Amino acid sequence: MALDRPMAVASTLRPLLSVRNLRVSFALDEGLVRAVDGTSFDVMPGQVLGVVGESGCGKSVTMRAILQLVERPGRITAGEIHFRRRPPNGGDEDSAETVDIARLPPRGPVMRDIRGGEIALIPQEPMAAFSPVHTVGDQIVEAILLHGQRWQEGGRKLTRREARDITVGLFRDVGISMPEQRIDAFSWQLSGGLRQRAMIAMALSCKPRLLIADEPTTAIDVTTQAQVLALLRDLQARHGTAIIFITHDLGVIAQMASYVVVMYLGRVMEEGPVDDIFHAPRHPYTRALLRSIPSLYGETRVALPVISGALPHPFNRPPGCPFHPRCPDVMTKCPGAVPSLQPVGTSQLASCFLHHDVVDAG
Amino acid sequence: MSGTAAASSPPLLEVRGLQKFFPITRGFLQRVVGHVRAVDGVDFTLAEGETLGLVGESGCGKTTASRCILRAIDPTGGSILYRTRDGRTVDLATLAPRELLPLRAEIQMIFQDPFGSLNPRMTLLDNVGEPLLVNGMGNRRERADRVAELLRLVGLRPEFMHRFPHAFSGGQRQRIGIARALATNPRLVVADEPVSALDVSIQAQVLNLLLELQARLKLTFLFVAHDLSVVRHISDRIAVMYVGQLVELARTDALFRRPQHPYTAALMRAVPAADPRVRSDDAILAGEVPSPAAPPQGCYFNPRCRHAQQRCRVEAPALREIAPGHFSRCHFAGEMEF
Ligand SMILES: Nc1ncnc2c1ncn2[C@@H]1O[C@H](COP(=O)(O)OP(=O)(O)OP(=O)(O)O)[C@@H](O)[C@H]1O
Ligand SMILES: Nc1ncnc2c1ncn2[C@@H]1O[C@H](COP(=O)(O)OP(=O)(O)OP(=O)(O)O)[C@@H](O)[C@H]1O
Ligand code: SF4
Ligand code: SF4
Ligand SMILES: [Mg+2]
Ligand SMILES: [Mg+2]
Numbered sequence: 001m002a003l004d005r006p007m008a009v010a011s012t013l014r015p016l017l018s019v020r021n022l023r024v025s026f027a028l029d030e031g032l033v034r035a036v037d038g039t040s041f042d043v044m045p046g047q048v049l050g051v052v053g054e055s056g057c058g059k060s061v062t063m064r065a066i067l068q069l070v071e072r073p074g075r076i077t078a079g080e081i082h083f084r085r086r087p088p089n090g091g092d093e094d095s096a097e098t099v100d101i102a103r104l105p106p107r108g109p110v111m112r113d114i115r116g117g118e119i120a121l122i123p124q125e126p127m128a129a130f131s132p133v134h135t136v137g138d139q140i141v142e143a144i145l146l147h148g149q150r151w152q153e154g155g156r157k158l159t160r161r162e163a164r165d166i167t168v169g170l171f172r173d174v175g176i177s178m179p180e181q182r183i184d185a186f187s188w189q190l191s192g193g194l195r196q197r198a199m200i201a202m203a204l205s206c207k208p209r210l211l212i213a214d215e216p217t218t219a220i221d222v223t224t225q226a227q228v229l230a231l232l233r234d235l236q237a238r239h240g241t242a243i244i245f246i247t248h249d250l251g252v253i254a255q256m257a258s259y260v261v262v263m264y265l266g267r268v269m270e271e272g273p274v275d276d277i278f279h280a281p282r283h284p285y286t287r288a289l290l291r292s293i294p295s296l297y298g299e300t301r302v303a304l305p306v307i308s309g310a311l312p313h314p315f316n317r318p319p320g321c322p323f324h325p326r327c328p329d330v331m332t333k334c335p336g337a338v339p340s341l342q343p344v345g346t347s348q349l350a351s352c353f354l355h356h357d358v359v360d361a362g
Numbered sequence: 363m364s365g366t367a368a369a370s371s372p373p374l375l376e377v378r379g380l381q382k383f384f385p386i387t388r389g390f391l392q393r394v395v396g397h398v399r400a401v402d403g404v405d406f407t408l409a410e411g412e413t414l415g416l417v418g419e420s421g422c423g424k425t426t427a428s429r430c431i432l433r434a435i436d437p438t439g440g441s442i443l444y445r446t447r448d449g450r451t452v453d454l455a456t457l458a459p460r461e462l463l464p465l466r467a468e469i470q471m472i473f474q475d476p477f478g479s480l481n482p483r484m485t486l487l488d489n490v491g492e493p494l495l496v497n498g499m500g501n502r503r504e505r506a507d508r509v510a511e512l513l514r515l516v517g518l519r520p521e522f523m524h525r526f527p528h529a530f531s532g533g534q535r536q537r538i539g540i541a542r543a544l545a546t547n548p549r550l551v552v553a554d555e556p557v558s559a560l561d562v563s564i565q566a567q568v569l570n571l572l573l574e575l576q577a578r579l580k581l582t583f584l585f586v587a588h589d590l591s592v593v594r595h596i597s598d599r600i601a602v603m604y605v606g607q608l609v610e611l612a613r614t615d616a617l618f619r620r621p622q623h624p625y626t627a628a629l630m631r632a633v634p635a636a637d638p639r640v641r642s643d644d645a646i647l648a649g650e651v652p653s654p655a656a657p658p659q660g661c662y663f664n665p666r667c668r669h670a671q672q673r674c675r676v677e678a679p680a681l682r683e684i685a686p687g688h689f690s691r692c693h694f695a696g697e698m699e700f
Pocket of ligand 1 (some may be wrong): 062
């Protein structure tokens with residue numbers, strides 16, 4: 001009974017991506033920043049996985065690690081990132097090969113293939129993602145020509161003309177009006193909403209199996225956000241693309257994700273189906289986070305419940321449970337040992353001694 | 363509370379027909395070929411101790427309107443009547459720089475990006491104390507005492523005053539920005555997206571701080587934001603802006619109970635509910651804010667409005683009082699549910 005696996009894991013579906021005990025550190029002159037400190041989670045095929053957590057908790061670094069894009073002086077120091085690749089020549093899923101991305105050379109051919117062709121990233125800074133000196137259309141055309149095997153039939157090389165037509169089609173798919181004109185624009189000529197759509201078109205140009213969207217709507221209006229979220233939901237429904245959706249907006253998570261991972265200081269505090277996370281949160285951090293948001297229905301002009309204390313500085317991580325200095329339920333054992341992520345109830349997992357006694361060995 | 367109590371006393375601020383046009387120039391001679399009507403006839407009042415929220419999509423003129431009130435830029439037209447501490451009423455829109463100077467201390471600003479507004483090469487003492495220096499208040503010793511007091515007020519330790527801004531987290535930096543805005547004992551504080559860049563947990567701390575400071579120091583806030591749940595939480599009344607004009611103005615509870623403008627209703631529907639059992643994806647507001655250089659004929663909202671009719675495409679609606687204190691710029695306000 002104690003080893004009941006959560007539903008998603010127990011099902012016969014095998015994960016598309018499986019991150020295990022991942023650690024990423026930045027060795028700075030002032031000290032070591034353990035940006036990701038033993039993170040584990042799975043992404044199922046076609047699932048929208050929401051990752052939520054405060055600024056600096058390691059969301060973006062985890063995603064960059066999955067793409068082997070962690071910049072110096074950062075380094076993956078431990079853990080595994082198993083990714084099930086696209087089956088060769090349209091074969092069935094059983095013939096798909098699984099690789100450990102953490103062991104692949106960042107600049108090797110396999111990693112280049114995966115990065116451009118199987119896992120796509122919508123980065124946190126859309127402005128930085130496009131070059132200002134080439135039109136957005138040209139940049140997408142180049143990407144399609146580079147990973148052209150997804151689009152061509154019978155091993156033939158794509159022509160530039162064909163790549164351009166595909167780009168126009170992608171622009172239309174993501175709801176950009178007048179796509180023939182828009183693809184000749186520079187990124188800085190587009191409004192925030194259009195730039196974000198162009199970014200999504202770029203990400204889709206390689207027909208990814210996994211799309212990582214890192215805060216894709218944080219910098220835009222609620223109305224544009226609603227449009228972009230509807231677009232991503234629609235793409236997911238039509239193509240069955242798995243999506244990792246990162247945000248610190250709990251409203252966006254509630255509306256987008258089917259399964260949620262809550263991170264704090266580089267570790268997973270809790271994970272589970274979205275309804276359980278919002279209606280039966282187990283971890284004190286998840287509970288505190290949910291209480292601190294103003295809603296459209298609550299009482300106005302009263303103090304909101306806050307999480308006491310501040311996020312610790314990355315150089316002085318607290319020993320034991322990382323949340324213990326701010327936890328309202330802290331117990332005597334919490335500063336002395338790190339709780340491991342364990343099943344709680346039938347569908348959730350939590351790293352908290354309120355629910356189990358299992359200490360993290362790593 | 364403060365809204366009703368204050369309604370009887372004369373307002374602290376009365377904005378009438380405020381306009382700000384930016385010229386569009388072409389060619390070598392910088393010939394003016396048109397105008398961006400960024401703010402085009404905005405009216406509202408602000409009672410002492412009250413918080414007015416100003417919301418709307420990007421580019422609808424919120425920042426431009428705020429900057430006019432602070433006289434960071436000169437308005438093109440309209441008046442901004444302000445009741446000074448010594449009981450005079452002055453028009454900030456037309457006041458000469460020399461007459462404006464003594465009022466600078468009374469009206470202060472909190473910015474969206476706390477880092478951009480703090481000088482990274484100056485300690486907190488100099489950053490927070492700068493408005494005092496600019497307004498010629500106190501000697502160095504008195505300024506240090508005041509800065510210590512201000513840091514304590516916003517929940518930071520006074521010892522921090524010798525540190526530089528980079529040593530602080532986002533939420534702490536926003537507290538520093540608030541301390542700086544409060545240095546001169548202002549009466550009116552204009553806050554332009556003060557919590558938009560912050561995490562939910564820190565956002566809650568800063569909102570609580572603003573509410574507490576307001577009660578303690580009797581501050582009057584003009585609170586600009588695009589997050590409706592935040593604006594709703596902090597405001598007594600809310601003004602909704604679209605393409606340079608107010609389209610709705612009402613007490614917060616009335617606005618949320620029954621929005622009287624289709625744009626307000628659409629903004630409310632766009633907020634993702636923080637509950638997976640509430641699906642908030644029906645009837646998304648499509649399209650974008652039209653350019654204020656070439657707004658549509660008739661009602662500016664008609665190309666995106668799902669209630670638009672023939673009349674809306676030709677006749678521009680006026681801002682009308684639908685119920686006491688509840689204003690809407692829609693032909694069908696009061697007759698229809700939006
Ligand atoms: N290039 C770098 N050099 C040094 N430290 C870094 C670097 N990139 C990230 N970090 C540190 O790693 C930690 C995790 O950062 P990360 O960007 O993953 O946070 P995040 O959860 O994405 O936050 P946000 O919500 O603000 O985007 C932070 O403490 C950050 O300071
Ligand atoms: N200095 C300027 N010159 C020309 N046009 C300007 C200038 N400043 C603002 N505008 C235009 O005026 C309009 C209103 O801009 P403003 O910054 O006030 O909008 P906002 O509501 O604050 O938007 P946001 O939510 O993006 O901050 C926009 O169309 C903008 O492009
Ligand atoms: S392990 Fe202890 S400190 Fe950590 S969240 Fe659970 S109760 Fe709180
Ligand atoms: S006047 Fe017409 S177009 Fe404008 S908001 Fe009202 S119904 Fe919509
Ligand atoms: Mg990030
Ligand atoms: Mg603005």
